[in-house]
Amino acid sequence: xxxxxxxxxxxxxxxxxxxxxxxxxxxxxxxxxxxxxxxxxxxxxxxxxxxxxxxxxxxxxxxxxxxxxxxxxxxxxxxxxxxxxxxxxxxxxxxx
Amino acid sequence: xxxxxxxxxxxxxxxxxxxxxxxxxxxxxxxxxxxxxxxxxxxxxxxxxxxxxxxxxxxxxxxxxxxxxxxxxxxxxxxxxxxxxxxxxxxxxxxxxxxxxxxxxxxxxxxxxxxxxxxxxxxxxxxxxxxxxxxxxxxxxxxxxxxxxxxxxxxxxxxxxxxxxxxxxxxxxxxxxxxxxxxxxxxxxxxxxxxxxxxxxxxxxxxxxxxxxxxxxxxxxxxxxxxxxxxxxxxxxxxxxxxxxxxxx
Numbered sequence: 001x002x003x004x005x006x007x008x009x010x011x012x013x014x015x016x017x018x019x020x021x022x023x024x025x026x027x028x029x030x031x032x033x034x035x036x037x038x039x040x041x042x043x044x045x046x047x048x049x050x051x052x053x054x055x056x057x058x059x060x061x062x063x064x065x066x067x068x069x070x071x072x073x074x075x076x077x078x079x080x081x082x083x084x085x086x087x088x089x090x091x092x093x094x095x096x
Numbered sequence: 097x098x099x100x101x102x103x104x105x106x107x108x109x110x111x112x113x114x115x116x117x118x119x120x121x122x123x124x125x126x127x128x129x130x131x132x133x134x135x136x137x138x139x140x141x142x143x144x145x146x147x148x149x150x151x152x153x154x155x156x157x158x159x160x161x162x163x164x165x166x167x168x169x170x171x172x173x174x175x176x177x178x179x180x181x182x183x184x185x186x187x188x189x190x191x192x193x194x195x196x197x198x199x200x201x202x203x204x205x206x207x208x209x210x211x212x213x214x215x216x217x218x219x220x221x222x223x224x225x226x227x228x229x230x231x232x233x234x235x236x237x238x239x240x241x242x243x244x245x246x247x248x249x250x251x252x253x254x255x256x257x258x259x260x261x262x263x264x265x266x267x268x269x270x271x272x273x274x275x276x277x278x279x280x281x282x283x284x285x286x287x288x289x290x291x292x293x294x295x296x297x298x299x300x301x302x303x304x305x306x307x308x309x310x311x312x313x314x315x316x317x318x319x320x321x322x323x324x325x326x327x328x329x330x331x332x333x334x335x336x337x338x339x340x341x342x343x344x345x
Contacts, residue, residue: 018123023123035129060118061122062123
């Protein structure tokens with residue numbers, strides 16, 4: 001899975017994070033190192049679609065983000081779809 | 097954060113920098129991107145510019161780019177300067193139009209004679225590169241194509257003789273030579289000058305000009321063509337970009 005928007009949503013699913021924390025988190029759970037341009041391209045798109053939102057922070061430069069209800073729905077839908085593909089693929093590999 | 101990374105970050109659209117600039121800078125301080133990271137930022141900036149660029153701006157950028165490319169191309173082309181001189185024709189009383197034309201044709205044949213042109217080529221060291229690559233016959237044919245003898249648009253009963261060449265001074269020298277070749281034939285076979293009322297007399301009306309601007313490439317025309325092409329391509333690009341959802345993945 002390498003869609004940066006999906007990786008960001010998955011990273012925010014367990015709590016608010018700022019950019020660098022997302023980058024490290026994604027690296028640890030997906031072994032994908034997102035570049036700064038790719039990460040913020042995804043953040044920009046996700047915020048414009050209303051799937052994430054900035055939250056107040058004591059450190060005003062490191063801006064944390066939170067996944068919204070709509071973002072959660074979208075993530076669930078995408079992961080379910082992905083899950084179906086993974087299951088089907090694995091089953092077919094077993095049968096072959 | 098190194099200079100190149102800072103520069104790449106400045107390439108994002110202004111609205112984006114106003115909204116995300118501070119937090120993006122904080123991320124860069126933490127992440128310390130290497131050369132791959134800097135490239136990623138550059139790619140992100142270009143993608144963001146393309147995703148949010150306005151139709152008008154796309155068209156304007158296309159037009160300006162087209163014009164600049166057109167102008168740059170003209171500097172890569174070999175220029176052609178055109179020098180021209182005017183010779184008037186005085187016909188004897190009672191001579192017909194056919195007589196005048198026949199005389200002009202005879203003199204033009206003399207001026208464009210193979211031997212004379214060949215002498216000219218060596219005298220002024222013309223077409224040096226072409227002479228290495230093609231036979232003399234073809235070089236002379238090329239030279240003939242660069243010579244024009246036409247009815248002068250600015251004077252009655254006059255011929256305009258012109259020659260196009262990449263070097264403006266050489267173009268002037270050769271044109272001067274060609275013009276005087278017409279006058280040369282005012283001399284009769286016995287050596288005396290044919291200037292009486294019964295003779296066809298060719299006279300110098302305007303000496304060969306020293307051109308300042310090349311006739312080819314015409315920079316204004318090429319720039320305008322580039323502008324037009326750029327406008328069209330900018331319009332197409334704007335249409336393509338408008339079809340995409342803004343900030344689509």
